[in-house]
Amino acid sequence: MKPQFNPSTLRKTVVEMAFAGNAVHLGxxxxxxxxxxxxxxxxxxxxxxxxxxxxxDHLVLSKGHGVMAQYACLYELGWLDRNDIDNYFHDGSRLKGLSDAHVPGCEVTSGTLGHGLSVGVxxxxxAKxxxxxxxxxAVIGDGEINEGPIWEGMLFAAHAKLDNLMIIxxxxxxxxxxxTDEVMQLGDLNAKFAAFDFDVLAVDGHDMDAISTAIEKLQAQENGRPKALIAKTVKGKGVSYMENVNAWHYSRLNPDLYAQALREIEGTSA
Structure with a gap:
């Protein structure tokens, strides 16, 4: 039986890593x-x-700067250990601030945005x-969609009829x-992916039952069309002072903020 991946437990691990390594990219x-x-x-x-x-199956984290979330999952699997978590981002650690293919469970070295999707394709x-x-x-960021290689990868995925590929x-x-509206307006992503011959669904990216239902519905369509799941999410979800505050792309935790984050996360644990 697979481990149970509790979001509160995963967020707690992310906070512990970020504080230990004085690291950014929590949001x-x-x-x-x-x-x-x-x-x-x-x-x-x-x-x-x-x-x-x-x-x-392969999980390609094209938005490699969100890798602490993946590390937290790999820790639950036992593919990373407590020493990895406690020494995140330290000199000599194997865990860097971006996805690295040398880490067990990470498929790609990413962080140069736009390129991970091509590896996933x-x-x-x-596999086909x-x-x-x-x-x-392949998990991509909405800001990452500004990059031209994303669209090239989508064109090829449709051309090659890769219905075993799901872009999230x-x-x-x-x-x-x-x-994203200020930097580069994305418009209607559902319509754009559909225009590239993808089967597309939108979902609340924090509703776990809805996520599973959408994934299963897309995968049931074995029709030669690649899949896209547009997950509406909240940057910094789970810690009040981080939610929708873009400063937490690059901000670091001090002891007081670290303690508050743990209190909030532990207060939502089931």
């Missing part, structure tokens, strides 16, 4: 907690004893050609330097 990790929780806890196929299992194509039945989930958009409305 963009918190917005994808429920999404990763559902992927690892219910939908992805993998061997819990072997992160390099050749038959595994390649993994989905390989080998007829392995593997799926690839973390649509939190922010990017590093402002709102």
């Amino acid at each position: 963009c990790a918190f917005s994808i907690i429920e999404l990763l929780s559902r992927l690892y806890g219910r939908h992805m196929r993998y061997d819990e004893t072997d992160p390099d299992d050749p038959g595994r 390649g993994l989905a194509l390989a 050609r080998k007829r392995t039945g593997q799926r690839c989930y 958009v973390d649509a939190n409305g922010f990017q590093a330097m402002g709102t």
